[in-house]
Amino acid sequence: MQITVSVNGSEHTHDVEPRLLLVDFIRTRAALTGTHIGCDTTSCGACTVLLDGTPVKSCTVLAVQADGRAVMTVEGLDSHAGGPAIKAAFKEHHGLQCGFCTPAMMLVAAALLEEHPDPSDDDVRWAISGNICRCTGYMNIVTAIRAAAAVPAAS
Amino acid sequence: MFPARFDYVAARTVEEAIAAKATGDETRFLAGGQSLIPMMKTRLAVPAKLVDINRIPDLDGLERVDGHLRVGALVRHAQIVQSDLAFGAIASAAPWISDPLVRNLGTMCGSVAHCDPEGDWNSVLLATGADVVARGPNGERVISITEFVVDLFTNALADDEMVTEVRIPMPSGRAGGSYQKLERKVGDYATVAVAAHLELDADGAISKAGVALTAVAPVNRKVNAAEEVLVGSQPGDAVFAEAAEVAAHAAEPRDDVRGTSDWKRNVVRVFTRRALAAAAAQAQGS
Numbered sequence: 001m002q003i004t005v006s007v008n009g010s011e012h013t014h015d016v017e018p019r020l021l022l023v024d025f026i027r028t029r030a031a032l033t034g035t036h037i038g039c040d041t042t043s044c045g046a047c048t049v050l051l052d053g054t055p056v057k058s059c060t061v062l063a064v065q066a067d068g069r070a071v072m073t074v075e076g077l078d079s080h081a082g083g084p085a086i087k088a089a090f091k092e093h094h095g096l097q098c099g100f101c102t103p104a105m106m107l108v109a110a111a112l113l114e115e116h117p118d119p120s121d122d123d124v125r126w127a128i129s130g131n132i133c134r135c136t137g138y139m140n141i142v143t144a145i146r147a148a149a150a151v152p153a154a155s
Numbered sequence: 156m157f158p159a160r161f162d163y164v165a166a167r168t169v170e171e172a173i174a175a176k177a178t179g180d181e182t183r184f185l186a187g188g189q190s191l192i193p194m195m196k197t198r199l200a201v202p203a204k205l206v207d208i209n210r211i212p213d214l215d216g217l218e219r220v221d222g223h224l225r226v227g228a229l230v231r232h233a234q235i236v237q238s239d240l241a242f243g244a245i246a247s248a249a250p251w252i253s254d255p256l257v258r259n260l261g262t263m264c265g266s267v268a269h270c271d272p273e274g275d276w277n278s279v280l281l282a283t284g285a286d287v288v289a290r291g292p293n294g295e296r297v298i299s300i301t302e303f304v305v306d307l308f309t310n311a312l313a314d315d316e317m318v319t320e321v322r323i324p325m326p327s328g329r330a331g332g333s334y335q336k337l338e339r340k341v342g343d344y345a346t347v348a349v350a351a352h353l354e355l356d357a358d359g360a361i362s363k364a365g366v367a368l369t370a371v372a373p374v375n376r377k378v379n380a381a382e383e384v385l386v387g388s389q390p391g392d393a394v395f396a397e398a399a400e401v402a403a404h405a406a407e408p409r410d411d412v413r414g415t416s417d418w419k420r421n422v423v424r425v426f427t428r429r430a431l432a433a434a435a436a437q438a439q440g441s
Contacts, residue, residue: 001163017160018160018161018162018163018205019157019158019159019160019161019195020157021157021192024157040156040196041156041193041196041197042189042192042193042257043342045254045256048256054259055255055256055259056256056259056260057256057257057260060188060189060192060193060257060260061188061192061260062163062185062188062192062207064163064165064207065185065188065207065209067165108255108256126255127255129254129255129341129342130253130254130255130256130257130341130342131256
């Protein structure tokens, strides 16, 4: 069936099978490979995207469910109010090692900071608890997200 | 991984969804999809058709109606975590459902219909005495949760019925509840979990009790014998220990990667005691 999904503000119209997963739509049809496939079993969160602003695992959503809706991937993070500060903070505080979980971590951070502009360590840990960092670099991820929160959001 | 081929229908009304469901074998409703889609990817579920209910308006109501908490078919777990209306064991369990990302999509009604004995909500509903509301071509019927949960992955719905809401009675007097869950990591299924619900009469004695167990039997198990021990007694360590002993005996845990059956039975004993103590403390403070 034909669907149109807004990905980072651009509309992508494709004829897809209902069984196509949103993550595969993003990677193969929209050709944006920043959204990663980790476990592919709803466990690791590496495929996290924002669907109408809410973080979800795109390996567990059908592309047809996103028809007419807006997806934000890591490639669109600069257009998010908190995006540039989050990217800078991850770089500054070494919030990534291999980088595989990083796009997801930054998107979860963006959604968190929108709701909680000044989160505690516990708030951050709670928010990222569905996202696994196989390098176990959680300390610096938490530090980076809290540092990003301290930067006034671009308006 | 991707699911086997299926037909897809995005229903716009409940009537349309029921009609679409009735027209084929192996048709499943798609709500949050957080259990169904993983099962389809591993081919544990191979439906010929999916009827997506996510675009049906007015199914996402979470409200207090006639002494009940009414949870619509599209209320996500995250909505319950954030709601001021959630109380007792409901409020206690909500943050323990899977992980934040799954909670953003998964629904209580979907989880209830799924009848996975490792799922959390059915224990909470058994403890609080909830009802499931189903709609079919001939109208609505209200099914007690004790009748709704039939067996492993088996509910009491007819092929052409859809869960439209869950109704949880909101106690008018002093009441409390708790959900105690042991999990290896966030997002894993429960190793063991216990839901408890207590209501107190004017003298402070237990007038109503609910105890139900997760992940230690082929279905979420309501422990009627433990409830009978509690009702009529003043809340206290001795009666909680007695009820916990009964709950431990009612559990049928199995040895698996999460632990041995003997150890899980002991966790049931300890967690039942803790859940009852927490429920009583909340009821006494209410």
